[in-house]
Amino acid sequence: MTSASRSIVLSGPRLDGLEVILTGLLHPVDGYRLPGDVPEGWPLAPNLEVADPLTPGERLLLEDPDRTPLAVLDVQHVRESESGRRWVGGTLRSLRRPEHGLARELRATLDTDLHGRRVALFAGSIRPADVLSAAHLTGSGPVDFVFVGASNAPTTARGIRDLTDSAAQLRDARVIFVPEADLGAEEDVAAVIVRRLGGTDVHDFRRPAEQGAGAVVLFTGLSGAGKSTLARALVEHLHAHSAQPTVLLDGDDVRREIAGELGFGREDRDRNLQRIAWVAARIAEVGGLAVCAPIAPFASSRDAMRAKVEPASPFVIVYVATPLAVAESRDRKGLYARARAGLIPDFTGIDSPYEEPADADLVLDTSVSSVDDGVAQVVRMLAERGVLAHAGITVEEPKQGAGGQR
Structure with missing residues (x-):
């Protein structure tokens, strides 16, 4: 049993990277180095990016997705960029033989x-x-x-x-x-x-797979912004025009089916989002497209969702930036009215903030563009990102419609 003070979970290509180091195939590489630091004689210098701050002298336990300890990194060097990205460097000590994956x-x-x-x-x-x-x-x-x-x-x-x-x-x-x-x-x-x-x-002879890569698409925005309508229309379009396996994970549906015991405080809402991200990541890992449509109002929650998906699969954010006044006018469930009356505390847009995503891949406003136009823009972006399949498949964009929210 190790006494490492911190631990991180590696999966996908990052887990493969650790096991390649542990096999000795890159000898004399024996751990991670900070970006730009390539010791003499090393064929390459692996980097390890982490979410939490660490200090030299700490020990970092590296685990697989089952939380099985694989190695300990004796942290010797740390670096944090102005944008908040963090890397650690140090020597690895193996705890078990590499055993993951196929073949x-x-x-x-x-x-x-x-x-x-x-x-x-x-x-x-x-x-x-x-x-x-x-x-x-x-x-x-x-x-x-x-x-x-x-x-x-x-x-x-x-x-x-x-x-x-x-x-x-x-x-x-x-x-x-x-x-x-x-x-x-x-x-x-x-x-x-x-x-x-x-x-x-x-x-x-390496070529990309002909099937589009698995990915997670997150529609985020205020209640009533049109997230679910856009997400559902996108899924319906791809079912009709693409071979890409596509699954809709709507926030309300997921909460009802796998998070029914959770409340609506910030901690429980965040836990619900992480469950959505975990399910979506599993869909993406096998080549599917997971389309999610929760409110996801906080940048920290969206960052945590991204961390569950990347780097194994792309994580794409579509910010549905419909103004509050328009979203509130569509209040079919009466949620905004109840929130303004003080009956629903911590309601996003009323007494709880919505943090606009600075890292959105696409911004849509359903008050000025139709659902068909929004879906066309998402399809175009996903095709440009290599997420949708091309070879042998015609991915048609929806015809431009004059209608708005449907």
Whole structure:
């Protein structure tokens, strides 16, 4: 049992990054360094960004999503930027062997020898023409198909399966898996690992997955701003025009189904948002699009939601900036009237503030634009971000309508 004073949970590519360090594949890398600090002889310098302030001399326990201790970081250096981002540096001490993710038997290890072999890197969607090209790059001879991907992603399972089927048809072909590790560094971690294992004849066939990436879309704004209407219209549009698996997580619905015991004080409201974020992150991890529509009035709550989703999946904020007077005029449930009468305390927009998101990816005002126009703008943004699928799928934008809120 460790006596580390703090702990953080790593998941997705950040968890893969930790385990890559612990395997020794990046030797002499033995921990994390601050951005820009690359010790001599290191092929790259991993960075670790944290949410809470730490001081040199503290010990940070690194855990997996099941809260299993994996390693201890002896904090030696800390840095905080003017914008509030924090990094820590120090030496890692392993507490258990790496064991997460897919294809354990195919993972690159210190014993993997790539000398004298052709190496073909793959990621995302596997195209038969690329596999054929890789198999015949220099005529006959041994070839290694190296798949690079997040260890818990469905595209990784499919990619490894497709490459394994192809390798079975060749006389001297192997399939090797290298996790797509997030080490906070700009270097291509997989390429570094391949070079260190002796790969010199390397050919890159990596392509993005043809299915759009999983993501979480958060519609936030005042009660009556039009969040739920926009979110529902977006989901209906994508169900009709896209192959992207899409799920609506409306604030009221989630509260009723999985947070019915919570009240409406700030602490309980925040807990409800974190449950929404946790469910949404699981949807995104398997390639789905989770569309959420709570009020989410506080920046700190939205930041905590983002932390549950990123870096494994994109977290997109759509701020529905409909003015209070317009939102209140749509008060079908009489909530604003009751709040002004003092019957509902801490009501957002009346006696509790709404903190406008400075990090919104898109701002919409349903008092001046129609629902169709709003959905069209969201669809366009998601396509530009690479969230929606393109290959073989037509993602149509809604026709511009003259109507407003529906």
